Amino acid sequence: MRATVKYRLVFLALMVLSFVIGVQWTPESLTSEADKWSLYLICGLYFVLLPLSYWYCIIKMGAQKLWKLIVIFSLSSLVARLSFPAEVAHYFEFIAWLRYPIIAVLLVIELYLVVSVVRGLIKVRKLKGDPRVGAVETYRDGDDKSLTIALILASEATNWFYSIPWFSRHHPPVIANINLVSATRWHVWLMLIGCVGASSLSYVLLASWSEWVAIIVSSIIAYTLMSIVANHRLSRYYSLYLIRDNLVINNSLWGFMVVNIADIASAADQQSTELNKDEPETIIIGRGQSNVTITLNRPVIYHGGMGQLPEPMKTVHLSVDNPQQLIQALNNKVSVAV
Numbered sequence: 123m124r125a126t127v128k129y130r131l132v133f134l135a136l137m138v139l140s141f142v143i144g145v146q147w148t149p150e151s152l153t154s155e156a157d158k159w160s161l162y163l164i165c166g167l168y169f170v171l172l173p174l175s176y177w178y179c180i181i182k183m184g185a186q187k188l189w190k191l192i193v194i195f196s197l198s199s200l201v202a203r204l205s206f207p208a209e210v211a212h213y214f215e216f217i218a219w220l221r222y223p224i225i226a227v228l229l230v231i232e233l234y235l236v237v238s239v240v241r242g243l244i245k246v247r248k249l250k251g252d253p254r255v256g257a258v259e260t261y262r263d264g265d266d267k268s269l270t271i272a273l274i275l276a277s278e279a280t281n282w283f284y285s286i287p288w289f290s291r292h293h294p295p296v297i298a299n300i301n302l303v304s305a306t307r308w309h310v311w312l313m314l315i316g317c318v319g320a321s322s323l324s325y326v327l328l329a330s331w332s333e334w335v336a337i338i339v340s341s342i343i344a345y346t347l348m349s350i351v352a353n354h355r356l357s358r359y360y361s362l363y364l365i366r367d368n369l370v371i372n373n374s375l376w377g378f379m380v381v382n383i384a385d386i387a388s389a390a391d392q393q394s395t396e397l398n399k400d401e402p403e404t405i406i407i408g409r410g411q412s413n414v415t416i417t418l419n420r421p422v423i424y425h426g427g428m429g430q431l432p433e434p435m436k437t438v439h440l441s442v443d444n445p446q447q448l449i450q451a452l453n454n455k456v457s458v459a460v
Contacts, residue, residue, distance in 0.1 A: 126184045126426075126433065133179035137194075140167050145205045152207055161210065168198035184431060251294055251365040252356075252372075253279040254429065258380040259368070273429030280375070284352035284360070296363045298448040301408040301441045304374040305357035313350045317343065349375065362442065364455065369416075371438065373407045377426040379435065387417045389452040391445055403434055408441025414448055415439050 144164045149157035176194040180186050202210075253276040261269035283289045303309050321343040328336035353375040361372045369386065371379040392415040405424055406412055421434035442448055 126431075129179040129183040130431075133175055136175055137172060137197075140172055141201055144168060144201065148205050148207070150207060152210070161206070165202075168202060169195070172198055184433070186431065251363075252360075252370060252378070253283060254378065254425075255365060255368065255370055255380050258423075258425070259366075262380070262382075270430065270432075273425065277428060281349050281352045284356045284375075285348045287355070290355070290360070293360055294363045294365045296360060297451045298362050298414075298442040298444045299358075300361040300372070301410050301443060302357040302361060302374055303409055304353055305361070310350065310354035313354075314347065317347055317350055362440075362448065364451070369452065369455075371407065371440070373426075376428060377424055377431075378429075379422060379424050379438070381416070381418065381422050381438075383452075383455045385419050385422055386452060386456050387419045389414060389416050389449045389456070391449060392439070401437075403436040404439070405433075405435050405437070406439040406441075410441045412439040412441045413445040414442055416452070 144167055147160055148164055149160055152158050152161065173191060173194050176191060177188075181188055181190060254273055257269065257272035257276045261272055299305070321340045324343055325336045325340035328339055356372055357374045361374075363370055367383050369379075369381045369383065371381065391413060403421055416438040418436045418438070421436050423432045424435045425432055440448075
């Protein structure tokens, strides 16, 4: 596990722990000095410790944009609005005021997504590769925000493209398969059973409170079945392939790279069990022993977090089923490009 992933998990655990402790220890009213000090400590936890942790673990160590700090401040404000005593909670009423424009924006986004899904389904019938590749090719040397938005919009079409075999029938052939856990049958069945179980459980737990909320939440969870199937098919059949002048490396749906052939310096057979996972601008993809090392001329973005956590990479270590075939194919492409 890479250092950036470890830091993300550390922050996630800290955030969950902080909110659980904060909600449990928040006094119902400020009737004593002890209650006030408890609230002061919880405020420090929400608005000092968590933002600082987010800045260090996500922004600094993960090389993300500083404006993303607004995410944790907004989340802390929402929890404060819902859990703080009434005499203090009204200071966070702006979160409640924002619900109407937020709902309006969400409705517009939902309508746009419906249109995007329909258009995406029409387009993917003739696509010969991952829809995200086109987004990266278009915005590779442009605005990072435009690329982020483009990847978000392309993700829906990508799920449909890989989850339904008929849509991906024109997909470029793979040159090797990365050894991924998500490519195994037991993994996909475990995920499918877990998804169905979570959807059913959410409905049972929420139905007594609100039938509509129960249906909406369980439906959203059930909708991830498509992503689970797409993730498995992508990992098992399309993890490594060439399209146009690019090498596409898929670390399941979670992360991918689109490497221009001209950016590849070398591809060599390098077996090592002592690779440093925390080495800067280096990524290891695949379980087991890495057997191919791709060295790049310049940093190329690895789009983690389904495209939302970009990181520059110059060295890619892969564990594949046919290393010699991959090395030969890449060297042939590189020699032609040169």
